[in-house]
Amino acid sequence: AQTVTQSQPEMSVQEAETVTLSCTYDTSESDYYLFWYKQPPSRQMILVIRQEAYKQQNATENRFSVNFQKAAKSFSLKISDSQLGDAAMYFCAYRNQGGKLIFGQGTELSVKP
Amino acid sequence: EAGVAQSPRYKIIEKRQSVAFWCNPISGHATLYWYQQILGQGPKLLIQFQNNGVVDDSQLPKDRFSAERLKGVDSTLKIQPAKLEDSAVYLCASSLTGGMSYEQYFGPGTRLTVT
Numbered sequence: 759a760q761t762v763t764q765s766q767p768e769m770s771v772q773e774a775e776t777v778t779l780s781c782t783y784d785t786s787e788s789d790y791y792l793f794w795y796k797q798p799p800s801r802q803m804i805l806v807i808r809q810e811a812y813k814q815q816n817a818t819e820n821r822f823s824v825n826f827q828k829a830a831k832s833f834s835l836k837i838s839d840s841q842l843g844d845a846a847m848y849f850c851a852y853r854n855q856g857g858k859l860i861f862g863q864g865t866e867l868s869v870k871p
Numbered sequence: 872e873a874g875v876a877q878s879p880r881y882k883i884i885e886k887r888q889s890v891a892f893w894c895n896p897i898s899g900h901a902t903l904y905w906y907q908q909i910l911g912q913g914p915k916l917l918i919q920f921q922n923n924g925v926v927d928d929s930q931l932p933k934d935r936f937s938a939e940r941l942k943g944v945d946s947t948l949k950i951q952p953a954k955l956e957d958s959a960v961y962l963c964a965s966s967l968t969g970g971m972s973y974e975q976y977f978g979p980g981t982r983l984t985v986t
Contacts, residue, residue: 762913791971801960803914803977810972849913857902857969858927861913 760785762852764862771840772870778825779835779865781850788812791853792826794835797864798846806848809833837867845869873897875978877963883984889951892981896944896965902926903940904975905948906962914962920946921969950983958985 761784771777783792794806809817809826817824821841825834837844850862876895884890896903901922906914917936919927922943931938935954940946950957960982964975 789971801908801962801980801982803962803964805974808974851913853971855971856927857966857971857973858916858919859904859914859975861915864911864913 760787760790760852760854760860762850762860762862764850764865766865767863768866768868770868770870771837773840773842775840776836776838777840777867779837779848779850779867781833781835781862783831783833783850783852785831785852785854787855789855792824792833793851793853793859794822794824794833795849795851795861796844796846797849803849807835840869842869842871875963875965875976877961877978877981879981880979881982881984883986884953886955886985887952889949890953890983891947891949892961892963892983894946894948894963894978896946896963897976900965900967900976901943902966902969902973903946904964904966905938905946906964908960908962908980910959917948919969926969953983953985955985958983 790811792809796804807819821838847864852860903920905917908914917931920940938948960980962980963978966973966975
């Protein structure tokens with residue numbers, strides 16, 4: 759069975775600084791997708807970034823980028839130039855070949871002005 | 872394009888009562904998902920529909936939870952009778968189809984409190 763682990767329950771960053779959120783996963787599949795979702799207090803799940811496992815190039819979306827290490831089964835999210843609006847719960851998620859999304863426990867990010 | 876709609880947004884019931892949640896997916900999306908998100912945890916898939924057929928309900932507590940998707944569009948999730956541990960946010964999501972490359976779009980969720 760696939761599992762996703764986020765070892766940082768809480769993280770804090772100063773506005774305009776950079777922060778990295780960690781995620782590891784376990785799977786025996788060779789092809790899959792990985793995602794980072796943002797969940798503000800409204801509870802709406804917002805897709806931040808996605809990575810296809812067969813692509814070696816790390817995904818980037820504006821201030822958000824990932825460090826995907828397939829052999830190590832690691833998928834970290836880097837947020838550059840942090841903004842107050844980035845404060846939220848962040849979930850790492852694995853999508854298996856059957857389409858099922860498996861979420862980690864989440865990391866609560868706070869941004870200090 | 873309208874997003875995934877859910878209602879109600881909040882519901883408070885007493886244990887042993889029944890409750891139903893409604894979800895309307897994005898138009899044209901064949902696959903619909905219900906997730907349960909307990910406070911402090913990530914969402915957990917309860918059931919996945921492809922059109923009006925069930926693809927995965929392995930984590931649905933079938934003794935008290937039921938779900939249907941009539942006509943392959945709207946879906947309802949029911950809990951009867953509710954327990955205290957059912958307090959959670961219930962998220963509905965939809966995607967064009969169930970393949971792993973298709974993005975899931977989430978609704979705003981229904982926050983259930985069981986007292």
